[in-house]
Amino acid sequence: MEQVLKKEKHIQAKPIMKWAGGKTQMLGDIMPKIPQKYGKYIEPFIGGGALFFALSPDKAIIADSNPELINMYRQVADNVENVIAYLKKYKNTKEDFYEVRSLDWLKLKKEEAAARTIYLNKTCFNGLYRVNKKGQFNVPFGKYKAPNFCDEEALYAASEVLKKATITCGDYLSVLKEYVEPGDFIFLDPPYLPISEYSDFKRYTKEQFYEEDHVELAKEVKRLQELGCHVILTNSNHPLVHELYADYKIEVIQTKRYISCNGNKRKGEDIIVDILPKQKSMLKIVPKPLPEQVMKYPATRYMGSKSKLLPQIWAVASQFNFDAVVDLFSGSGIVGYMFKAQGKTVISNDYMAMSATFTKAMVENNRVILPLEEAKKLLIEKKESDHFVENTFQGLYYKDEENKLIDILRTNIAGIRDQYKKAIAMTALIRACTKKRPRGIFTYTGDRYNDGRNDLLKSLEQQFLEAVESINNAIFDNGCENKSKHGDAMEVKIKHPDLVYIDPPYYSPLSDNEYVRRYHFVEGLARDWKGVEIQENTVTKKFKSYPTPFSTRKGAADAFDKLFKKFSDSILIVSYSSNSQPTQDEMVALMSKYKEHVEVVPIDYTYSFGNQKHAKTNRNKVQEYLFVGFNGEDVWKKK
Structure with a gap:
């Protein structure tokens, strides 16, 4: 009856062990990186399990090389009532502590051994788990006034989560090789560098984890990535870590070291390595001739126009089965027009009135x-x-x-x-x-x-x-009811389009992306200067640029995340440049949160005029990327 009551309260599971190096304080940095969809959750260095309990995954493999720790998790999963019954017998006294500590856990009933593990962890000094050469627990009494070593709510909540997991004891390599499959999400929290007598791993096991083991772990990470797994790894901000994971996105964050007796040493820097899966390409990009109608679109020198990239854009889009497409940042209008020429229902949108005017005349207008x-x-x-x-x-x-x-x-x-x-x-x-x-x-x-x-x-x-x-x-009729919209892409209301093409202003610290500054006069014509404020003090009589999140690195990243979430049910094709931010890896990570497959199609491209502050010529060679996000069922299946 008591367990049923705990379920009804929907208690959020949390770690049931105090753990040096636990990841509770880092959850705010790790959680946003978790893929929205994955196969199994696998954590072979489970420790305190902060991330595991926070995620409460339906399918999980948790493991550790510490058999006493694994016994504790198994018993909480299968026999939580008995574990609680044993815990209630213990007292927070020095005498009880040393008496329980002297027991050999291997000679106890499994439920009692689990209770002993929890009791010693919550009442010993700083929650350490340290053993001597004989494998005997030797951490002294903690002298805490009222440690909660029998938190029934927490234990019942943890039991519900643990019941859904496969709990195994073993070396991380053997665990990964036995259980990992493509599409799994793996969290690796190995013993931190540098290796020393204070290494976390030495606190929990008699085994050692040396620098060569970290090298071996990095090789395994690469294997997992190539297998198609998403891996997140944590470690200290150590030169070897940066060397081993230089090919991946590394984020340094400030953390506290609660275990140190010296207050001056309680601050540290941890790193999070985000390793995205390498997926086998499902797309075959073969440029195809475009309809002659596309060539009738009036040539434009509009900044960022994708007129030269139309064959590549269509080569990507034609891989999918879709009828309706949204050109979210229509710009010159050429991409939406190309889709119209391919017989698609097109919705063009732009925050610039002049762009919306173009698409009103040639995309929405059929006759x-x-x-x-x-x-x-x-x-x-x-x-x-x-x-x-x-x-x-x-x-x-x-x-x-x-x-x-x-x-x-x-x-x-x-x-x-x-x-x-x-x-x-x-x-x-x-x-x-x-x-x-x-x-x-x-x-x-x-x-x-x-x-x-x-x-x-x-x-x-x-x-x-x-x-x-x-x-x-x-002007031509493609037999579809097309639409031109004038609005903010972040707010525009469009119901479940099949495909969304996104070509936003590119953010780069070396250049600006202010379309209004370049085209304020003709944008003013389109708006008849209504709702704008001309800056009379400027030589060019420009008006204030429209607010856009794409004017900063963080703003651009947040905007992409919002757009990808908003159109998560649609096929996504995004044009972005190699000299822009977010970076390629960051873009893939953002899109991967919402799509099963993300592929990057690089295209060599030369801009028609200089947009770099320090450019020596008016032609800047960069690489254009098409980021393509889709689910397996989206790919066109030829009959």
Whole structure:
């Protein structure tokens, strides 16, 4: 009856032994790294089992080379009532302590031996477990006033968790080789370096764990990774650890050493090594010719445009069976347009109004064009404009007559009733203004970068009309109901898309990713400068950039984690650069929390203009990555 009552309270299991080097204080750093899905939980250096009890896994293998410790766990799992009955007989006196300590646990009933182990652990000095050369426990009495060596609630809660585990005694290598299978999660908390008389391992067993054993352990870790297991390993912040695990992500954290008598030595640095599984590639990336329709999308010099990567993106996406796709950071709109040309239902989204305008005109719009005769009429002043561009940006980017024409076009476009014709006209105006700017950006004034190219020689009127024709030529019906959204990717509401393509601003400490700073003028056109605050003190008359989490390393990592969680039911394809952060390993770790399979497809790529502060040329060779997250059932199965 008592055990049933404990179950009903849903007591969270916790360690039932005090343990030098226990991981309770590190759980906050370890838990976020745990994969969301895994086969079995395996911990071959179980010790106090802080992580095991915190996770309470349904399938687990826990082991240790200390037979007395393993007996204790087995008896708590199978005979907790008897263990508690024996514990109730003990008293916290010096005489009882030394009398119980003198007993040979191997000659006791297993339940009594387990109770003895717990009692001595909770009443001895500092919770140590140390044996002499004969294997006899020799830690002195702890002199604690009221140690709780019979915590019934904790023991019952631990028993429920332990019942679900296979508990075995043995060397870690033999345990791992017997039980590990691909997809398992393994937590390794070996004896810490440096090896000394105070080594944790010497406290718990007569065996030794030397530096060569750590080298052997590192080899085993590599085997586990290649087998397809996710491994997390802890150790001290020791040079050998960094050397052995240099290929993996290592995090250094500050910890306390409760076992030391010297208060000055109670601070330490531990490391957590996160070793992600190597998975056999399920994808065969073979670039395929794209539909001719894709080539009709108006060419753009938009920062970060993926026009050159379309064959690789489609080669990855075509491996999957999907109908609906979300282009979450649509940018120039070319990727969403490519998916539309492949017959997919497309939802394009971007926090930039100009990007949403592009996709409104050419992705959502299936049939409507802006006849050239109607476009020509937009160039004629019908009613007086507000002269906003003429007054605000005089002498900055365009000639006075060009500013006047922009105001005329703004005014006339605002009067267009058809949403798609309006989007086509505004897209054409944005395109014309961009083409009339040297380098196509607005981070400087004047025309000092004028290279004499043909686009700069054409009139703004000619650029506008050519853009209208180009956009009209790109409009087609793919038979699907596509949608263009203008919103924050972190907040946009989209129900369970089959596939999500993510191409966010790339964060790098050596460059900025402020699209608004580069395109504030044409973004202002798209918004008609509504809801923005122009910074009058700036030479370029830019407005404040939109807030984005991708402007810092931590912000970018947190944003990716939120997006991956939000779209965890979808196939994920993420474009990211080798010179950006989070790093490749960090990105894989984040995605692995939500997807069974994560593959990285590297693509050699050259950006069309310099975005590094210290770049000596205007062409920066980097490697573009496509991070692909999916579950086994997502892969296309050919009939």
